[in-house]
Structure formats: C-alpha cells, structure tokens
Amino acid sequence: MTQQPKLSFVATSRNDNHGGGFLRRMQIFVDGLLAQCERHKLKAELIVVEWNPPTDRPPLFEALKWPEKNEFCTVRFIEVPPEIHTRFKYAHKLPLYQMIAKNVGIRRAKGEFVLSTCADLLFSDDLIRFLAKENLKSDCLYRIDRCDVPEDVPLEASIDEQLDYCQKNIIRVNSREETYHLLTGRYYASYGNPDIALTNLHFNACGDFTLMSKNDWHKLRGYPEFDMYSPHLDSLMLLIAYHAGIKQGILKYPMRLYHIEHHGAWIAEKASKLEKEKKSEDIPVLSLSQFQEWASEMSRNGRPIIFNDEDWGLASKSLKETTVLSVSWEGQIKSEDSTDETASQVVKQVSPATEKSILIIAEHPPLYDIDPEDNNLYQMIKILAGYHKVTLLVRESIEKGKYIEKLRKEGVIVFYDIRGLKKQRAPKSISPYASPVVMETLFTHQKFDVVLLESPEIAGFYVNTIRELSPQSVIMISAFTVNNSNAVSNPGKAYAYEQADMVLSDKKKAEFLLSIFPDLNIRVLPKSPSDNFFEKGLLKVLNNLPEPIDKNLERFRLYLDSIPVESLNKTELAVVFVVKDVSEIAKFSMETLFNNTGQNHSKIIFAIDSKVNDGISNKLEREFKHYFIYENEQELTAFICRVIKHYQSRYVAIMDSSVIVPPHWDRRLIAHFKQDSQIGITTPAAAESSYNSVYEFESDAWSIPV
Incomplete structure (x- = not known):
C-alpha cells in the first residue's frame, strides 16, 4: 500500500546562475538531502518549482546529476512557464517571484508536513533525524537558526565530510535575537516595535526554514502573493500564523541549518544596500512601516489578515510536472533510532491564546x-x-x-x-x-x-x-x-x-x-x-491567582466634618479644583494641573460632583491627591468655606475644569497676589475679589517674573 510522504521539502529556483556557482550549490543541496533521507529513513518528497525557466538553458532537472534510485525521497519539478510570469507587473525586472513560486509547490505538496526552504542549504544529521521521527505537530510552526558557511563546501565530498566542513567554518549565525558575524565580531540585533517584539517570533532568515503541517499552510493560504521583491514576505507569513493561533517551536542545537554563502544573498550587513538597489530600480519592497502597520492591525483585532484568495499558489493553472525520482513505501518503516526526542531539543513559544x-x-x-x-x-x-x-x-x-x-x-x-x-x-x-x-x-x-x-x-x-x-x-x-x-x-x-x-x-x-x-x-x-x-x-x-481587587482605600478622601489639617503641608496656595464633567477639556485641564503645579508651595484639593465621579477618585487615590465628593451646590459651598477656614495656606484659589494652566502658573499667581493689593483671598462670598477664569488668562497675571 502506497503511503503519503511525511514531509515535503519545497524550494524554488531557475537555471540563471543566481549568485554565481548556483548549480554547484544546488547539487550539494540535492545530494545531501537525498543521502540523509536514506540514512534516517525519512519518507519525503523534494518539490522544486522552476519559475520562468530561461529559454537558452536546459531545465534544472537536466542540468543536475541524479542517483539511479532513492528509496525514501521522491523528487518532483514543477514548471511555471514564462507566459504566466509575464502577467505580473514587474516581470521584466524580477525574473523570479520567490514566495508565489513556493506557494505553487506548497499547494501541490503531498506530505503531511511542508517545509518551505531554499536550494542552497545543508541540514545537520541531528536535524534530519528529528524530522524523521513521528513527533511533528499540527498547529505548530517550526523554526531554526541559520548558520552561513563559505561557498567552497567540497562538492565531491561525502555528506559527512561536507557537514564537518560546515561545522568548522561558520561565518555568521542568524538567530532570533541577532545576526552574529564570527569573523568580524559584529552583531546586528533583531527586534521591532511592540506589536512585533511581543510576538517573540524568530523572523531572522525565516525564508530558509518554515515548517508547518500542510493543513496549516492551506488554512493560511500560503505566503502573501504580492507583486514585489520577496524580502519580509516570509516574516509577514510568520505574523499571520501567530495571530491564527499557531505556536512557534524553535529547534535547538545540535540541530543546525547551513546556508552556502553566495553573492546577492540576503544577509544582515548587506540587507539595507540590497533594498536600496531594488528601490533604485523601481522594484517595490515591503516597507518596515507597512509591515508594522499590518502587525498592529492584527494585534489590535486579535486575528490574522489573510491576503490571498482561494486560487493561491496558481491553483487553477495546469502546470507541467516532471518526476525525477519516484519511490513507494511498503508497510511501516521504522527509524534507526527509536528513542523519543527530549523536550530540551525544542524551545516552544505558545500562541496568544494559551x-x-x-x-x-x-x-x-x-x-x-x-x-x-x-x-x-x-x-x-x-x-x-x-x-x-x-x-x-x-x-x-x-x-x-x-x-x-x-x-x-x-x-x-x-x-x-x-x-x-x-x-x-x-x-x-x-x-x-x-x-x-x-x-x-x-x-x-x-x-x-x-x-x-x-x-x-x-x-x-x-x-x-x-x-x-x-x-x-x-x-x-x-x-x-x-x-x-x-x-x-x-x-x-x-x-x-x-x-x-x-x-x-x-x-x-x-x-x-x-x-x-x-x-x-x-x-x-x-x-x-x-x-x-x-x-x-x-x-x-x-x-492559583487571586482576582484583581479594586483597591480604592479612600485614604485621601475628605468629608465636611473631617478635614485632616494635620496631614496637609502648610503651603502658600491652596487650590480647590471643581470637577463637574468628564469632557476631554476637563481631562486635559486636570492633566495640566497635575503637570504644572509645584508640589512644594501649592496644594490641590479636588471637589468632584458625585454624578460624574466614575473612577476619578480612584485616579486621585493613586496620585496621592485629596478630594471631596459633593452631592449638590450647597455641599460644595460648605466644603470650600471649611477649606478656607481650616487650611493653613495664605491664599486660596477656586478653579473649574475648563481652565488650562501653563507651567509655573501657581508661582506667578502668588507673585501677582503679593504685588496687587486690590486682590485678596478668594471665596465664593467675595465675588468682587475672586480670581475668576476670565482674569486668570489675562497676560499680566502670567507675565510676572518669578
């Protein structure tokens, strides 16, 4: 009985010598993957999407060398012809639409799980051994650090010799936290605005290794298919998965992914230069500001943005397919190493819902x-x-x-x-x-x-x-x-x-x-x-967490029959700030009062209409501000009179919540009192000498130097 492969490796390319020596790098990738699938008995398929193949060169499957057989990995090539490619707006400037091409392979993959990867990589034995086991899970997106190695990985060497070379010649490590260059000692940190940083996702070099179940890829409809240069679209895919509730699992050392260095590779020290080059050629690139805007929208709404329609991955197109190696699995194949993976080999970050x-x-x-x-x-x-x-x-x-x-x-x-x-x-x-x-x-x-x-x-x-x-x-x-x-x-x-x-x-x-x-x-x-x-x-x-308690202790509430004079510092000015509404102007007025009043020589007492309290008293408790809650105008007047009688301040001002005060307003007001013999203590009963809101904005009141 023929079984489906456990894992589909999906990569894309074309025979255009991308980065120089491309066929050499891809041959190393193909040989290594096929050898390791046999070594670790990983039932897999390799899908290569050849996008817009050059007409003056042979197709990739003819340009590469293949073993006579392989018992564990099928190899399929899917061609997206030039006539489809030329329908895109920037087809004359972009010979390959990487993420759309990967979607073509993902949409047609037969594996239970699908790994979106690149054709210039080597996988460590520990990594392939992990993938061969039956412990990959749906609703989980697997990531790994990428290690960059020199381009002269020996072509004719065995996979063991190649991996040994890679392990001893790492140039840089692209981790979640940073890109660290081992030869120069320089590092490039990876973080973003809160909507991005709080996800704790491993964005760095994610286009080389993003592994999910086929069902999850289909649920999200693959990578966003934009007519633009590909960088950051892979990171956007991670955000979409995260907000869809898919957990992240980071595969730890000794599992490793090796990337063979080449010209034009997307690496930290050259990323900015590459983006500028594309922009100078009028090729659109997903901007960081747009990326952050979508991140904020998904965070705010608590759900992903699905950009593609149901035809994602060119599903309605009939594409030419060539099978280079074909295998079938009879019965149940057991892994050489049946021991379970320990939890320490995978660092898992949970989804927002758990x-x-x-x-x-x-x-x-x-x-x-x-x-x-x-x-x-x-x-x-x-x-x-x-x-x-x-x-x-x-x-x-x-x-x-x-x-x-x-x-x-x-x-x-x-x-x-x-x-x-x-x-x-x-x-x-x-x-x-x-x-x-x-x-x-x-x-x-x-x-x-x-x-x-x-x-x-x-x-x-x-x-x-x-x-x-x-x-x-x-x-x-x-x-x-x-x-x-x-x-x-x-x-x-x-x-x-x-x-x-x-x-x-x-x-x-x-x-x-x-x-x-x-x-x-x-x-x-x-x-x-x-x-x-x-x-x-x-x-x-x-x-066993307790329920949060609204701890309004009313430590600073004042009453008509109990004004704690002993708890109030003697100040030159006491301000009774009357709050009769909770409009935006009132809130702004209160904020200016907090910020622009000196604590050493002025004391603010808030008189709040009980009908508009609604949490104002709680805020004042947290700010260590005294307040009085009144039911009617008579209580307000009585309270103000008691403040005048019992407070030890030399001056008392009555203000309403329509007044916006400037910096040092209280010091200037006190100075004006001292210089103007016609103005004395303000009280509700002495309207003729009140320092009212109209006079408060007079320029001569604020212009006195202090």
Whole structure:
C-alpha cells in the first residue's frame, strides 16, 4: 500500500546562475538531502518549482546529476512557464517571484508536513533525524537558526565530510535575537516595535526554514502573493500564523541549518544596500512601516489578515510536472533510532491564546554573574519563561549586551522604559537587544495576566499606572530583597504594598511585613530559586491567582466634618479644583494641573460632583491627591468655606475644569497676589475679589517674573 510522504521539502529556483556557482550549490543541496533521507529513513518528497525557466538553458532537472534510485525521497519539478510570469507587473525586472513560486509547490505538496526552504542549504544529521521521527505537530510552526558557511563546501565530498566542513567554518549565525558575524565580531540585533517584539517570533532568515503541517499552510493560504521583491514576505507569513493561533517551536542545537554563502544573498550587513538597489530600480519592497502597520492591525483585532484568495499558489493553472525520482513505501518503516526526542531539543513559544502572559518590571537587567540577588531574579525569570510568556521591562539599560542576550535566548522579550531611562546615557550605550517603549504603549499592545514588580521601590513608580491601564492584571511585588529597616520607610512603599494583589517573600520577610500589614496576601517561597521547592511553589502561585481587587482605600478622601489639617503641608496656595464633567477639556485641564503645579508651595484639593465621579477618585487615590465628593451646590459651598477656614495656606484659589494652566502658573499667581493689593483671598462670598477664569488668562497675571 502506497503511503503519503511525511514531509515535503519545497524550494524554488531557475537555471540563471543566481549568485554565481548556483548549480554547484544546488547539487550539494540535492545530494545531501537525498543521502540523509536514506540514512534516517525519512519518507519525503523534494518539490522544486522552476519559475520562468530561461529559454537558452536546459531545465534544472537536466542540468543536475541524479542517483539511479532513492528509496525514501521522491523528487518532483514543477514548471511555471514564462507566459504566466509575464502577467505580473514587474516581470521584466524580477525574473523570479520567490514566495508565489513556493506557494505553487506548497499547494501541490503531498506530505503531511511542508517545509518551505531554499536550494542552497545543508541540514545537520541531528536535524534530519528529528524530522524523521513521528513527533511533528499540527498547529505548530517550526523554526531554526541559520548558520552561513563559505561557498567552497567540497562538492565531491561525502555528506559527512561536507557537514564537518560546515561545522568548522561558520561565518555568521542568524538567530532570533541577532545576526552574529564570527569573523568580524559584529552583531546586528533583531527586534521591532511592540506589536512585533511581543510576538517573540524568530523572523531572522525565516525564508530558509518554515515548517508547518500542510493543513496549516492551506488554512493560511500560503505566503502573501504580492507583486514585489520577496524580502519580509516570509516574516509577514510568520505574523499571520501567530495571530491564527499557531505556536512557534524553535529547534535547538545540535540541530543546525547551513546556508552556502553566495553573492546577492540576503544577509544582515548587506540587507539595507540590497533594498536600496531594488528601490533604485523601481522594484517595490515591503516597507518596515507597512509591515508594522499590518502587525498592529492584527494585534489590535486579535486575528490574522489573510491576503490571498482561494486560487493561491496558481491553483487553477495546469502546470507541467516532471518526476525525477519516484519511490513507494511498503508497510511501516521504522527509524534507526527509536528513542523519543527530549523536550530540551525544542524551545516552544505558545500562541496568544494559551498560557499566561507575565510582565516583570526591574531596575535593570539582572547582572547574574555579579550580584547574588540579581542572579536570584534571573533564575526566577528563567523558571517563568520555561512555562509562560515573559516580558521584562527595565528602567535602566546597560552597555554590556550579554545580560539581555542571555534573557532573550531563554525566550524572554525585553524592553527598556524610555521615561525611566537615565538621561545621561547616550543612545549608543543602550543595548541593541532591547526595544524602547513607554508603559502606555506596552499595555496597549499586550494584555498581561500578571505584573511582577522586582521590589516595592519599583512598585512605587509603576503600580498606579498599572492599575489604571490594566485593571485585570494581578499585581505581585517581590519582597525578597527588602531590608526590614527600610521596608516601609516612605508612604510610597506602604501604598505599593497595599495596592498589590499578592506579595512574594521568604518566611522571615513575610513575618515582618504581616506585623505591619496584617491583611497582606503573602505567598511564602524559599529565598533561593535554586531550591527545588521554589520552582514548584512559584508555579503553584501562578496556577492559583487571586482576582484583581479594586483597591480604592479612600485614604485621601475628605468629608465636611473631617478635614485632616494635620496631614496637609502648610503651603502658600491652596487650590480647590471643581470637577463637574468628564469632557476631554476637563481631562486635559486636570492633566495640566497635575503637570504644572509645584508640589512644594501649592496644594490641590479636588471637589468632584458625585454624578460624574466614575473612577476619578480612584485616579486621585493613586496620585496621592485629596478630594471631596459633593452631592449638590450647597455641599460644595460648605466644603470650600471649611477649606478656607481650616487650611493653613495664605491664599486660596477656586478653579473649574475648563481652565488650562501653563507651567509655573501657581508661582506667578502668588507673585501677582503679593504685588496687587486690590486682590485678596478668594471665596465664593467675595465675588468682587475672586480670581475668576476670565482674569486668570489675562497676560499680566502670567507675565510676572518669578
């Protein structure tokens, strides 16, 4: 009984000596693949799509040499003739439409799985051995690093000698994190905007190795078929698969893919030059801005963009096919090595719909080889990354990229906070392994199940923003590094603890914190992540998360009969800001008040109409601002009178939420009070001396030098 091949290798080319010495490179590819299929008993087929074959040269299958037989790999050539090629707009400038050609082969593949690849590669024995086993899975896209080797791989040598040569002569490694040139020591980092970086996909050299089930290829309708130069279309395919819920699996060393170097190859150090050359020839190339726009659209909508129609891969065209080698499989063929692949050989990143998304915020990347506490943090991150999707946001970058590089190799996505970054650092000193981002952008592009803050100090910077941007996130604070002597040395730390849904701590720290915050939700873990119980305990915590609590403690709410004078600093100016609506103007007015009011000499008290509160008081709690909620105008007037009576400020101003204040407005206002003897304290009962909204915009009020 004839069985279908397990795996279809799909490549495309034409006999035009692309890059120089092409037939030599392709002969090495063909000989190596056929030999390895027999060696590892991989039931396969090789499909070569010969696109627009030159009329003055023989077809590829005639130009190459073939063995008399092969018991494990069928070889099929499919021709796309010049008359089809010339229907494309840029046919006179592009002799080969690589991705459309690959779609032709993918659409006609017979294998259960399909590997889109190139015809100038060698596969390591470990890689073919893995592919030969019965453990490839649907709903998973497999990727691997590409190793570039010199063009003089010995043609007549055995596959073992060729692989030995490749292993000893690697020029550069194209990994998910970077392209690293071993001879020059230069590296080119791989990252993008949040919509791209947060996928954690292995885009680098993905056109050489993208493996999925045939059903998944058909579900996505193959590569986008655009009339343009091919770079970045393969990366766009990965994004489409990701947003369709297809997981990524990265095949690890000792599995290797070797690419034979040649002129015109798409390599990191020449990519920009090649794109410019094509643009100078008026050949369209998918721009990074367009790529990012589609990435954002798919991220925003939570679904892929399927660009092709049902005729993808020229399905309606009858194309000439030539079978060079034909084999049939009788019965069940067993692999030479029946041992199961260990999980360590494949690093899997889950799709958006599975596992938990965790954001860890730290002062800087963990310096695991310098600071023991940092090493503990690194080990914790490593544990979490083995089971969940982990993103690290750091406030301070470092010159040495090895710390971020190591995290990224563990599957961690790394960003640095632009606002938190120290200003004195020059842009060149920022690690190229991490993408710049602001918090609002990060939460806009990714929903986080858990936010883990490295310390209460870090929590003090971020807990308010997290509560506002992502109320569904469970907030955890790590208290392992807390010193009992300064555990609650300022209100910000105390507030951070009270706002957290959970605190992680060792036993001694937990006992101390509970003595201060008896209602704190503390989970006790061993202090060192190297303890076997730490990993089990940490994963148990993540599997039993509490519901995020709206922790509006009303610590800063004021009442008519209770204005805590003792808690208010004596200031020159007290401002009662009356909020009667939540229009965009009111929001902008409140924002200018926050940003442009000096904390040392002015105090703002918010009076909020209860009918429009709707979360305003929660925001003010997080900003440590005092507020009063009134039901009617009488309560508002009574409150303002009590403020005037009880506050120790020299001046009091009443403002409504239509006022937009400039920088230093309060200092200039106080100076104007001091110089203008006709204006005194403002009160609702003294309208003739009120500093009203019309007068506030008078130029002489703001122009007083201070």
